[in-house]
Amino acid sequence: MLRKERLRLILKEINLHNKVLSGDLSEKLSVSEDTIRRDLHELAEEGVILKVHGGAVSKAFNYPFDGDNKVYALKAKQQIAEKAIRLFKNDMSILMEGGTTIIEIAKMIPPNLRATFFTVSPQVALTLAEHENIEVISIGGKLGRNANIHTGASVINELAGIRVDLCIMGANGISMKDGLTDSDWEIVQVIKAMLRSAKKTAVVSIAEKLSTVQKIKICEFGFINYLITELPPGNARLSPYKSSQLVKL
Amino acid sequence: MLRKERLRLILKEINLHNKVLSGDLSEKLSVSEDTIRRDLHELAEEGVILKVHGGAVSKAFNYPFDGDNKVYALKAKQQIAEKAIRLFKNDMSILMEGGTTIIEIAKMIPPNLRATFFTVSPQVALTLAEHENIEVISIGGKLGRNANIHTGASVINELAGIRVDLCIMGANGISMKDGLTDSDWEIVQVIKAMLRSAKKTAVVSIAEKLSTVQKIKICEFGFINYLITELPPGNARLSPYKSSQLVKL
DNA sequence: CTAAAATATGCAATTTCATGCAATAGTTTT
DNA sequence: AAAACTATTGCATGAAATTGCATATTTTAG
Numbered sequence: 001m002l003r004k005e006r007l008r009l010i011l012k013e014i015n016l017h018n019k020v021l022s023g024d025l026s027e028k029l030s031v032s033e034d035t036i037r038r039d040l041h042e043l044a045e046e047g048v049i050l051k052v053h054g055g056a057v058s059k060a061f062n063y064p065f066d067g068d069n070k071v072y073a074l075k076a077k078q079q080i081a082e083k084a085i086r087l088f089k090n091d092m093s094i095l096m097e098g099g100t101t102i103i104e105i106a107k108m109i110p111p112n113l114r115a116t117f118f119t120v121s122p123q124v125a126l127t128l129a130e131h132e133n134i135e136v137i138s139i140g141g142k143l144g145r146n147a148n149i150h151t152g153a154s155v156i157n158e159l160a161g162i163r164v165d166l167c168i169m170g171a172n173g174i175s176m177k178d179g180l181t182d183s184d185w186e187i188v189q190v191i192k193a194m195l196r197s198a199k200k201t202a203v204v205s206i207a208e209k210l211s212t213v214q215k216i217k218i219c220e221f222g223f224i225n226y227l228i229t230e231l232p233p234g235n236a237r238l239s240p241y242k243s244s245q246l247v248k249l
Numbered sequence: 250m251l252r253k254e255r256l257r258l259i260l261k262e263i264n265l266h267n268k269v270l271s272g273d274l275s276e277k278l279s280v281s282e283d284t285i286r287r288d289l290h291e292l293a294e295e296g297v298i299l300k301v302h303g304g305a306v307s308k309a310f311n312y313p314f315d316g317d318n319k320v321y322a323l324k325a326k327q328q329i330a331e332k333a334i335r336l337f338k339n340d341m342s343i344l345m346e347g348g349t350t351i352i353e354i355a356k357m358i359p360p361n362l363r364a365t366f367f368t369v370s371p372q373v374a375l376t377l378a379e380h381e382n383i384e385v386i387s388i389g390g391k392l393g394r395n396a397n398i399h400t401g402a403s404v405i406n407e408l409a410g411i412r413v414d415l416c417i418m419g420a421n422g423i424s425m426k427d428g429l430t431d432s433d434w435e436i437v438q439v440i441k442a443m444l445r446s447a448k449k450t451a452v453v454s455i456a457e458k459l460s461t462v463q464k465i466k467i468c469e470f471g472f473i474n475y476l477i478t479e480l481p482p483g484n485a486r487l488s489p490y491k492s493s494q495l496v497k498l
Numbered sequence: 499c500t501a502a503a504a505t506a507t508g509c510a511a512t513t514t515c516a517t518g519c520a521a522t523a524g525t526t527t528t
Numbered sequence: 529a530a531a532a533c534t535a536t537t538g539c540a541t542g543a544a545a546t547t548g549c550a551t552a553t554t555t556t557a558g
């Protein structure tokens with residue numbers, strides 16, 4: 001059998017079943033596993049499959065959402081993400097909310113970080129799943145209408161049962177006087193539960209949201225350990241925000 | 250024999266069988282392998298074939314799909330989706346597994362359908378979320394490494410607590426003799442739990458997977474109410490599949 | 499942490515390939 | 529028709545590709 005022929009069969013098998021094991025292919029195609037590995041390596045180089053320990057998986061299956069969506073204020077959010085990942089250390093457990101900023105953080109996690117992530121956002125879960133060394137646990141529940149966040153009593157329940165080192169959350173309104181606020185009651189309930197589950201909490205937000213207030217209160221600033229914006233920590237617009245334990249990044 | 254004539258025969262052979270071996274041709278046409286190689290080289294220069302180590306393959310043979318992130322056998326999966334949504338009625342509760350076929354179903358749900366969907370797949374959840382009138386509930390848990398499906402004890406637990414009208418699932422291996430099979434133990438556990446939670450079960454699969462068997466058994470065909478492929482229900486390839494309650498779509 | 503599985507890498511045996519060369523066949527020119 | 533010339537072919541040789549095995553390393557699972 002020609003090598004090319006074999007490569008094509010492997011590709012077909014992967015597209016058909018979403019994943020293959022080197023051992024199975026070796027048996028089916030009557031070549032050594034070494035050869036299969038070399039084949040998979042080549043297909044992965046071409047970018048048509050995704051090689052994993054033990055075999056390979058279909059790429060289309062793993063990235064069906066690599067879309068065209070433009071993110072508002074992407075650059076600022078990436079700057080925020082760069083700062084946020086400095087808080088991550090090996091073997092931490094980290095709870096992530098949802099939103100475009102937090103997805104940017106998830107994308108930017110260094111590949112060698114070894115940690116456990118909890119999240120209430122399917123998008124964040126999928127983004128996190130692309131990293132080899134991290135374990136992803138979705139807190140499931142009713143998918144909220146407005147934001148793509150799991151909400152409802154089951155989420156609150158599950159969150160009550162976990163304890164993480166760090167919680168990363170966004171906030172729609174940030175002001176020193178009124179604390180963190182949002183406009184969606186369901187989401188506020190979830191965020192409150194997240195706060196209770198975390199030893200430390202970081203709030204990420206583009207500067208544009210500073211000094212804005214939404215209808216529903218999440219918490220006072222006293223509960224927040226880190227405030228991360230795209231501004232340098234010394235910027236005048238951040239000077240109103242201070243509390244005994246607040247660190248600006 | 251004229252060289253031109255030989256070239257024509259070689260090309261015909263490749264178009265017929267999608268591949269040729271230099272050795273075979275040498276024997277069949279009574280010329281040395283060197284000559285065959287020179288012939289193949291020339292045809293490859295013209296761009297009509299693809300020369301590979303050991304012989305040549307047809308150009309169309311090279312890659313079965315064109316794009317980057319295209320779904321394999323998309324058209325067939327869309328045909329399946331069209332049939333599957335015929336099972337959906339207002340006010341049903343429906344449990345969906347994951348996979349590219351099921352995502353196509355989720356995309357194709359009619360906008361006016363009013364129903365509750367449960368799913369163990371973040372991607373399916375997000376796809377479902379685009380429909381106004383349906384409620385989406387994620388069954389959360391550890392995100393599996395191979396497929397993007399929530400797995401683990403918590404998923405089994407949660408599934409044990411729900412009862413739905415219909416379960417839509419894929420299967421990697423389908424055969425009348427061995428029933429439904431898959432290759433991932435974690436996923437099989439989840440699917441088994443899904444089966445227990447559903448009053449009726451539909452299996453969707455492209456015809457290519459028929460008569461294939463994977464390592465781990467999910468269940469016999471007797472547990473399945475609907476088998477949905479892209480083939481018409483009367484197709485001969487479906488005739489082996491029959492049980493007292495099985496409906497083919 | 500430890501043991502088992504999977505992987506990467508170097509190596510050797512085999513097969514296939516490219517190239518130069520000479521012999522032959524076919525074509526053109528004289 | 530003979531000479532000159534070009535194209536084709538087979539063979540020899542060294543280069544390159546392919547594959548399986550041995551071994552060291554990495555990854556995974558318990």
